[in-house]
Amino acid sequence: MGSQEVLGQAARLxxxxxxxxxxxxxxxxxxxxxxxxGMAAHGPLRACPRATQFRGGPRNGGxxxxxxxxxxxxxxxxxxxxxxxxxxxxFLSKEIVGVVNVRLMLLYSTTLFLxxxxxxxxxxxxxxxxxxxxxxNLLWLTVxxxxxxxxxxxxxxxxxxxxxxxxxxxxxATGVVLFGxxxxxxxxxxxxxxxxxxHMFVKLKVIAESLxxxxxxxxxxxxVLWLPHWGLYIFSLxxxxxxxxxxxxxxxxxxxxxxxxxxxxxxTLPVSRITDLLPNITRSGAFxxxxxxxxxxxxxxxxxxxxxxxxxxxxxMTFLNVLNFGDQGPVxxxxxxFYVLLLAINGVTECFTFAAMSKEEVDRYNFVxxxxxxxxxxxxxxxxxxxxxxxxxxxxxxxMGIRITQSLCFIHRYYRRSPHRPLAGLRLSPxxxxxxxxxxxxxxxSEVFLCCEQGWPARLAHIAVxxxxxxxxxxxxxxxxxxxxxxxxxxxxxxxxxxxxx
Numbered sequence: 224m225g226s227q228e229v230l231g232q233a234a235r236l237x238x239x240x241x242x243x244x245x246x247x248x249x250x251x252x253x254x255x256x257x258x259x260x261g262m263a264a265h266g267p268l269r270a271c272p273r274a275t276q277f278r279g280g281p282r283n284g285g286x287x288x289x290x291x292x293x294x295x296x297x298x299x300x301x302x303x304x305x306x307x308x309x310x311x312x313x314f315l316s317k318e319i320v321g322v323v324n325v326r327l328m329l330l331y332s333t334t335l336f337l338x339x340x341x342x343x344x345x346x347x348x349x350x351x352x353x354x355x356x357x358x359x360n361l362l363w364l365t366v367x368x369x370x371x372x373x374x375x376x377x378x379x380x381x382x383x384x385x386x387x388x389x390x391x392x393x394x395x396a397t398g399v400v401l402f403g404x405x406x407x408x409x410x411x412x413x414x415x416x417x418x419x420x421x422h423m424f425v426k427l428k429v430i431a432e433s434l435x436x437x438x439x440x441x442x443x444x445x446x447v448l449w450l451p452h453w454g455l456y457i458f459s460l461x462x463x464x465x466x467x468x469x470x471x472x473x474x475x476x477x478x479x480x481x482x483x484x485x486x487x488x489x490x491t492l493p494v495s496r497i498t499d500l501l502p503n504i505t506r507s508g509a510f511x512x513x514x515x516x517x518x519x520x521x522x523x524x525x526x527x528x529x530x531x532x533x534x535x536x537x538x539x540m541t542f543l544n545v546l547n548f549g550d551q552g553p554v555x556x557x558x559x560x561f562y563v564l565l566l567a568i569n570g571v572t573e574c575f576t577f578a579a580m581s582k583e584e585v586d587r588y589n590f591v592x593x594x595x596x597x598x599x600x601x602x603x604x605x606x607x608x609x610x611x612x613x614x615x616x617x618x619x620x621x622x623m624g625i626r627i628t629q630s631l632c633f634i635h636r637y638y639r640r641s642p643h644r645p646l647a648g649l650r651l652s653p654x655x656x657x658x659x660x661x662x663x664x665x666x667x668x669s670e671v672f673l674c675c676e677q678g679w680p681a682r683l684a685h686i687a688v689x690x691x692x693x694x695x696x697x698x699x700x701x702x703x704x705x706x707x708x709x710x711x712x713x714x715x716x717x718x719x720x721x722x723x724x725x
Contacts, residue, residue, distance in 0.1 A: 307440045314451045318391045323458045327402045329537045330380055331462065334406040336530050338369035339413055341523035345515050346417050355418075355493035356503060357512040361519070362414040363502045364511075369410040373403035384541060393454040401459035405466040412470035414500050415477055422492060424476075431472035439465035525589060531596040539603045540615075558616045565623035568649070572630035579637055591629065595622060651704075658699040662692035 312320065342365050346358050380399045387395055419427050439461050446457040478497050494500055504510060531538070580588065599622045606614030634646060666689050673685035701708060 303437065303440060307444050310444060311447050314447045315454075315457075316391065318387065319454055319458075322387055322392050322395065322398070323455065325537050325540050326380070326384075327398050327455070327458070327462075329534060329541055330376055330399060331402045331406050332534060333530075334369060334372045334376055334403060335409065336526070337372045338406070338410055339365045340526045340530075341519045341521075342413070343417060344522040344526065345519040347420055348518065353515075354512060356499070357509060358515060359414045359418075359500055360502050361511045361515055362417055365410045365413045366407065369407045373407055377403045394456050394459075398455035398459045401463050405459075405463040408463065408470060409466040412473045415470075415473035418477070418492075418494070418500070419473065427473070427476055431469055431476075434472060435465050435469040438468055529592075531600070535596070535599050535603060539600060539607065543604060558613050562616050562619050562623065565620055565627060569623050569627050569630070572627055572634060576630040576633045580633070588629075595625060598622075654703050655696075655699055658696045662696050665692055 342362055346362060377399050381396060389395065416428075442464055443457060443461040446453060446461070450457065477500065481492075481495065481497050481499075502510075577585065599618060602621060603615055603618040606618050608614070610617060631646065638645065669685050669688040673681040673688070675682060675685070
């Protein structure tokens with residue numbers, strides 16, 4: 224399958240899947256939708272991040288099967304965290320959720336970004352010949368860097384930023400300390416994580432992250448149910464528990480693997496004992512590879528723009544105090560769904576654009592990203608002043624729209640002299656669009672008459688109406704989007720019924 228067909232079907236999948244999400248947003252009441260979105264998107268019970276692309280290998284089984292297993296696992300655990308987040312919001316105030324959602328998670332993500340993002344990209348670059356001892360030594364530098372950044376950012380969070388009312392959000396200082404500590408604990412597993420990624424241990428990544436998320440969710444739900452007065456203690460301990468379990472999964476796996484007879488068969492592994500993963504002086508006498516160190520610095524400068532675009536709205540909320548802590552948590556799910564639609568399209572188009580760009584084109588695009596970062600932060604501040612929390616969504620939509628437009632222009636030029644038109648995959652069939660419109664109308668009427676002050680029988684009826692519309696829409700998609708269904712079957716390794724009969 225050519226790259227143009229993959230791009231076209233991926234674009235079609237993005238359009239279909241996220242329009243479906245906009246439709247399904249009507250199944251939740253306005254208040255519940257706002258609460259759930261705030262937690263599900265950035266909340267303290269974050270779903271496990273998506274695994275990176277990989278090639279099927281002997282340790283992972285077939286590529287299609289591994290992709291299907293991974294996708295199923297990610298959907299399952301996102302559903303688990305979604306349900307648990309909705310449960311937690313019934314017991315805690317939105318101010319506590321807002322502080323965890325924005326302030327503490329931003330401290331955690333910023334510490335990890337500053338300490339490891341550039342190291343990951345440099346050590347996973349396409350260099351075939353490398354001294355893994357020097358690479359592992361370089362990765363261990365993330366730990367002292369993490370300690371420095373956690374201490375410095377912790378001081379900023381406690382001394383320079385507004386401290387929430389202790390009667391409304393108790394134990395804020397302890398939360399800052401424990402979230403910073405959890406970032407440092409996670410960095411202890413960085414050499415193991417990079418080694419696993421470089422050698423395609425995809426199942427290890429999925430299992431480790433999934434197990435960590437499940438246990439964190441269970442612990443959080445238990446503490447919320449039995450000790451809700453603990454406040455930020457609950458999320459802080461759960462976050463520290465999550466990172467500890469995650470690191471232990473990687474350490475335990477490599478300890479058992481390198482200590483077993485099977486390790487002698489894995490000729491591709493650059494280490495033979497667990498102690499080889501610890502810092503040590505190489506035979507050449509050099510502690511690190513300075514070329515990799517310079518590449519790390521180069522990646523750090525490039526990644527900084529990405530961090531601003533990714534977490535820009537939370538930096539604005541944290542440092543400019545444009546919203547109170549209650550507004551910083553839940554926002555309107557329906558408005559956010561349109562942003563997620565743009566996210567899906569941008570993810571497909573920008574991924575292809577970066578893969579096809581030359582080095583000179585990437586450098587020019589970095590300057591565009593710098594301008595986007597500045598305009599995005601300014602626009603976020605202004606729109607929040609005018610529109611409240613929805614202003615952040617509007618600013619993100621504007622940012623994504625500009626990036627999508629740039630990518631679409633590049634793809635159009637790229638295939639201008641080719642008979643292939645992959646961007647046609649963004650167009651859905653009229654029948655399916657009609658099904659979306661009809662489902663949206665039916666659920667809107669159901670919301671007016673059945674949701675959400677009519678008691679639980681009416682709510683259950685509203686959910687049933689939504690489930691019926693969802694099933695009808697999926698059935699319509701299955702019958703009309705034949706190329707998309709064939710593409711998914713091919714990628715997931717699902718045989719057709721006729722194949723089984725033959």
